[in-house]
Amino acid sequence: MPNKSRGGPGKAPKMFLFRVDIDSVSGLLRGVPRILSILDRLDMEGTFYSIMGWEGDLISSLRHRFLRSRRGIPGGASGASWGMGPVRLLEHSRCLLYPVKIPALGSGLLNEIRGGGHCLGVHGYVHVRWHSPSPRELEEEFEKMTLAFRDLTGESPRAIATPLGHDGPGVRKLVARHNFKTLTGLGGDPELVDTGDGSLPFVYIPVNVDSIEFLRTSGISRKGTYERITRKILEAERAHGLASLYVHPRYEGSHEIELLEKVLSFVRDEGIETGTHLQFADAFKNGGAG
Ligand SMILES: [Zn+2]
Numbered sequence: 562m563p564n565k566s567r568g569g570p571g572k573a574p575k576m577f578l579f580r581v582d583i584d585s586v587s588g589l590l591r592g593v594p595r596i597l598s599i600l601d602r603l604d605m606e607g608t609f610y611s612i613m614g615w616e617g618d619l620i621s622s623l624r625h626r627f628l629r630s631r632r633g634i635p636g637g638a639s640g641a642s643w644g645m646g647p648v649r650l651l652e653h654s655r656c657l658l659y660p661v662k663i664p665a666l667g668s669g670l671l672n673e674i675r676g677g678g679h680c681l682g683v684h685g686y687v688h689v690r691w692h693s694p695s696p697r698e699l700e701e702e703f704e705k706m707t708l709a710f711r712d713l714t715g716e717s718p719r720a721i722a723t724p725l726g727h728d729g730p731g732v733r734k735l736v737a738r739h740n741f742k743t744l745t746g747l748g749g750d751p752e753l754v755d756t757g758d759g760s761l762p763f764v765y766i767p768v769n770v771d772s773i774e775f776l777r778t779s780g781i782s783r784k785g786t787y788e789r790i791t792r793k794i795l796e797a798e799r800a801h802g803l804a805s806l807y808v809h810p811r812y813e814g815s816h817e818i819e820l821l822e823k824v825l826s827f828v829r830d831e832g833i834e835t836g837t838h839l840q841f842a843d844a845f846k847n848g849g850a851g
């Protein structure tokens with residue numbers, strides 16, 4: 562229900578948003594189907610952001626991750642906390658030598674996402690390049706990921722989550738130039754972004770609830786994680802009209818699937834409205850009448 566007291570453009574509608582970053586082969590194949598079936602059971606929408614190329618290859622990894630990656634990377638977004646057991650090492654070696662294109666491998670799953678009432682957006686072309694991209698490489702990433710999305714779906718992508726929470730004036734100009742309607746990042750407030758060059762403004766959507774991955778890898782128990790996240794969801798709803806959570810299929814979709822289902826069930830039981838990032842952006846522009 563629209564809340565009149567919150568009216569006016571740029572006001573957040575009361576909503577819970579669920580974001581899923583697909584940035585690994587194992588996350589795609591193992592985690593995404595499980596997450597989709599939870600959302601199906603709870604009749605809830607999600608916004609999935611997928612790599613449109615591959616995770617990393619030997620040359621890109623050497624250049625961006627190991628040699629040039631001195632620029633600041635926001636914590637909890639790099640996936641570096643997942644450890645390097647023998648299986649991970651094997652998977653890493655395979656990805657480095659024989660990169661697999663995520664859309665080619667997962668076209669069935671990605672189309673299932675789109676057909677299931679969810680939103681599919683993009684999450685870079687080669688993920689590892691976002692550790693230390695030059696302006697030229699950023700432009701290339703935008704070109705390639707939007708082209709690959711059109712090859713897959715026949716449509717232009719409208720929602721973007723940049724790998725590693727990459728943001729800044731350069732990124733925002735490219736987001737506007739490619740006609741995205743939403744950019745999601747880590748932290749900040751929802752805002753209508755006008756890059757000032759006459760292009761259409763888009764809506765910035767923050768993640769504002771601690772992730773399960775962040776809390777669990779900080780040593781907090783499952784019970785403590787559940788309590789902290791559900792409390793934060795209610796606080797964020799009350800303070801900003803928006804609670805926004807994000808997960809990685811490789812982590813939550815594989816290791817914490819029961820906890821994730823419990824958290825999403827809490828949202829459903831509380832009667833909090835849910836929507837995709839694009840639905841939120843439309844409602845936000847129209848002054849909260851979602
Ligand atoms: Zn990512």
